[in-house]
Structures are given as C-alpha cells and as structure tokens.
Amino acid sequence: MADTGGNGGGEAPRQEPRPPRGGDRGGRPPVKRPRERGGGILMGRPFGVPVYVAPSWFLVAALITWVFGGQLDRVLPDLGTARYVIALFFAVAFYASVLVHELAHTVAALRFRLPVRRIQLQFFGGVSEIEKESETPGREFVLAFVGPLLSLVLAGVFYVALLGVEARTIPGVLLVGLMLSNLIVAAFNLLPGLPLDGGRMLRAVIWKLSGDPMTGTVAAAWTGRALAVAVLIGLPLATHAGGLGDQEVGGLGSVTDALLAAILAAIIWTGAGNSLRMARLRARLPELSARALTRRAVPVSAETPLSEGLRRANESGARALVVVDGQGTPTGVVRETGIVSVPDHRRPWVAAGTLAQDLTDDLRISAELAGEELLDHLRAAPATEYLVVEETGEVYGVLSTADVERAFVAAMGKQHAHG
Numbered sequence: 001m002a003d004t005g006g007n008g009g010g011e012a013p014r015q016e017p018r019p020p021r022g023g024d025r026g027g028r029p030p031v032k033r034p035r036e037r038g039g040g041i042l043m044g045r046p047f048g049v050p051v052y053v054a055p056s057w058f059l060v061a062a063l064i065t066w067v068f069g070g071q072l073d074r075v076l077p078d079l080g081t082a083r084y085v086i087a088l089f090f091a092v093a094f095y096a097s098v099l100v101h102e103l104a105h106t107v108a109a110l111r112f113r114l115p116v117r118r119i120q121l122q123f124f125g126g127v128s129e130i131e132k133e134s135e136t137p138g139r140e141f142v143l144a145f146v147g148p149l150l151s152l153v154l155a156g157v158f159y160v161a162l163l164g165v166e167a168r169t170i171p172g173v174l175l176v177g178l179m180l181s182n183l184i185v186a187a188f189n190l191l192p193g194l195p196l197d198g199g200r201m202l203r204a205v206i207w208k209l210s211g212d213p214m215t216g217t218v219a220a221a222w223t224g225r226a227l228a229v230a231v232l233i234g235l236p237l238a239t240h241a242g243g244l245g246d247q248e249v250g251g252l253g254s255v256t257d258a259l260l261a262a263i264l265a266a267i268i269w270t271g272a273g274n275s276l277r278m279a280r281l282r283a284r285l286p287e288l289s290a291r292a293l294t295r296r297a298v299p300v301s302a303e304t305p306l307s308e309g310l311r312r313a314n315e316s317g318a319r320a321l322v323v324v325d326g327q328g329t330p331t332g333v334v335r336e337t338g339i340v341s342v343p344d345h346r347r348p349w350v351a352a353g354t355l356a357q358d359l360t361d362d363l364r365i366s367a368e369l370a371g372e373e374l375l376d377h378l379r380a381a382p383a384t385e386y387l388v389v390e391e392t393g394e395v396y397g398v399l400s401t402a403d404v405e406r407a408f409v410a411a412m413g414k415q416h417a418h419g
Contacts (some may be wrong), residue, residue, distance in 0.1 A: 040120060049106050051099065054122035064091040068177065075173055090174055094181050095121055097154050101185065102126040104150040108143045124267060125185070132372070133282065137208040137216070144200035151186035155179050193224030195271030217279035224272030232265035284411040285371040293407055294367065294388045294397035295319040299328065302353025306342060309334070309352045320398035322387065323356045332356030333363070333385045333398055357383065364389055367396045378404060 040054040069087035072079060079086065102119045105128040109116050117129040134140035158179035165172045189197040199220040207216035236257045297320035300309040309321045321334035338355030357363070362381035367388050369377060378386070378401060388396040 040122075046103060047106060047110060049110075049116045049119055049128075051119045052121070054120055056123035057095065057121050060123055061088070061091040061095070064094065072173060075168060076170065079170075086170060086174070090177055093174070093178055095126075097151065097178065097182050098126045098185065100154060101147045101151050101189075102128045104146040105130070105143060108146045112139050112143065114143075124264070133213070134204075137204040137213070140207065141201050141204035144197040144204065147197050148186040148189045151182045151189070155182035155186065158182065191227055192220070193227035193268065193272065194220045194275040195224060195268070196227075199224050199227075199272070199275075214279055214283055217275060221272045221276040221279075224275070225269055228265040228269035228272065231268060232261050235261035235264070281411070282372070285375070287411055288374055288404060288407050289370040290365055290374055290388055290399055291367040291370075291396070293403045294399050295403070297322045297333075297395070297398045299324040299330070299395075300334075300352050301325075302331070302351060302356070304352045305348050306334075306339065306350045306352050306355065307347035310339070310347065320385070320400075321352055321356075322395060322398065323353050330359055330387055330395055332358050333387055335384055336400060336402075337384060357385070359387055363387060365399065366391065374404070375408075 040052040040057070043051045043053055045051070065084055065087040067087075068090050069084040072083040072087060076083070098121060099119070102121075106116050106119060109128065109130045112134065114134065115131045117131050120127050120129070130143075134143055155178075158175050162172060162175040162179065165175065167173070167176060190201075191198045192202040193199040194203065194217070202223060203213070203216035203220040205216070206219050207213045210216065296316070296318040298309070298313050298316055298318045299322050300312070302323050302325075313319065313321060320336075321339075322330050323332040323334060325331050332353065334352050334356045342350050342355070362377075363383055363386050365374075365377055365386050365388055367390055382401075384401050386399045386401075388399050390396050
C-alpha cells in the first residue's frame, strides 16, 4: 500500500504549468480562482494546505479491513466480528501514517517557498501537489527524501512501542502491522525510479553531476519504466516463490498478486511518462518570453478619438494603444475587446481613454520575464493586456494574454509531437 505514481509518498507530481486566464481589470477586483473540484472530502488545512480524502480511499479502506481482519482471526481467533472494527482502525491509522509522510514533503516544500496546492489521500497512498520545481538539486533531494525518512521514523516509533506490549494482543498486532506497513512504504518509495521518491532522489543526483535537470529527469523516468516492468513480472514470481500465492483457495492468491502487480506497474509507468512529458514541456517554457510576444504600441491621449488612434497604429505597424498623460507617462492600456466592441461608424466619436484599463503596478511587467515566471505573474494579476517596460522604465509595448495563451498551446503541441 505504498503511495506511487507520483501519487504517494513521492514528492508530489508537479502541476502542469497552466496558461493565464485573461480578466478585465478595469477598476474591478481580481478574478477569484474557481473552487477546487474533484479533490474529495476536505479533512482539514494543516499548515494552510487543504487535505482531501478521495472516494477511492474508502474502497482501499474496505479492502484493508477485510484482509487485516482475516489475519487477526488467525492470530486472535476469539475476537469474532469485532476483528473488523479493529481492522478498520488499522486502515485509518495506516493512512494517518501516509498523511505524515505527505506532510513531510509539504513542510519541506513550504520551507523552500514552493507552493503546495493540496494533499490528497487516495487509492494507493497519497500525493502532495507541489506547483513548482525545486531550484537546486540539493533541495530536490531533500524534498524527496523527507517522506521516506518520516515513514522510517514512524516504523521506529511503532517498534519501540511494541517492546512494551505482548505481540499476540490487540495493541501488539496493531503495532506490528503499522511498523511493517511504514517500512514497506519507505522501502517502496526509495526505489530509484520516477515518480517515486527514490526516482526524484536519483534525478537530483544526476542533475548535480551533469548540471542539467532534464538529463536527470530522463534517466530517472526511464529507470522508473524499467522498474514498472520489474514489478509487473517480479511481484507475482516473488510471492509465488515465497508460497504466498498458494494460500488462497483455487489459485485466487495468484490472480490477486498478478492484478496488484499490474496496477502498480501501470501507475509507475504512467507516472514516469508524465514526469518526462512535464520536463519536456518545462524545457520549452523559456520560449514564452514577454519580449518576444509583446505587441508594438503607439501612445495616445485619453481624448484621442478611437478612429484616430487606430489610424496612427496602422501607419506605424503597431497593434496596441497606450493612453498617456500630458507628460507622456502611460496611464492605461486600451483593451482589445473594447476596440472590437465599438462599430466602425462610432469610432470617431469614442475617446480612446474610455476603453482603457488603468495601469497598476502589477499590470506593468518587465520585458525580461519569461517561462514560468511570466506565467506566474500573469496568473497572479489576471488581465487582458499588460504594459511591458524595459529595465530603464521605457515602454516596450503591450502584452496580450491571448497571445501568451496561443504561444503556450503551440509549445504544448510541439512537446506532444516529440513524445
């Protein structure tokens, strides 16, 4: 029951960079982010990060209750049906351990100023959704290692507690189960292949040696795919060799082992592929440059008729209008949606300033912004247009959110074309 597929225990699957959503900021409050959907049941917000339990967790909890209850019947046959209540307690305690594992990733991420979208407990463990990449291989290694480390610490705590109780008692059986389950979670997540924690540690090591994060990702992702094949073939063979697969009537144990191996292998393979795909996409993000996407603009006064402003823009080959005051200081950017909404015959009678959104500090961006830094700024300050300025303060032009979104989609198209 380890968390896998970048889903569990691992340093969370990083979230795919999302294009900015344009919004009209002409004197209105910022657009609110939509409420999170599909997260499951909200259980709390430790460290300000929402923790959700996915519906699939209840299926796994029921399975753990049934299996562990059967094991309890062999060790403590006098429990009767109460064994399933105890087994359910074990299932909840196990996932509480998984939550501690994920909180370790979350606390480390927050320590490194990396935003965490949420923690989700789900089918095969948990996931901490960290929205940015680590800046250095050292931080990447620490961020990945703290999860298995906390699982090992928990296993040690349960072992110490076990020393003070009888093994063939209810507390003893629970402590043994929690100790072994945390050891399994730690050991599985330390396997050196993405999307597991061990894969992210391997990525960090190769990144450090090569100086290239992409090289580390490619190596760790393909190691993860090899690991998926090994799990698919090796897990059923290992359980059969150990005699575990023959304990169920009619070979049911062998079928269960094969099904579990197939599910784990599919999760690991898919997670490794997603890690590789995301790395390739991030490698293309620097192409999203404010300087490259900026439209040339012409200055106009607020009283300038829209038709006159557009005539000047056409003559100079510009595609945007910037409203300036008497000293030539920019005060607003004429919205493209506003221009389109005015019929041709009315444009001589509409002042350009009436279609402009006021310039605030967050609507002025540096021409040097690019990649994720550019996307982050646009998401933090939603608008349809931004004034792009040089480091000297000189106006470079106007950046349209629509142009950024088109470039983002094009970059994703190139990434998918290359696998």
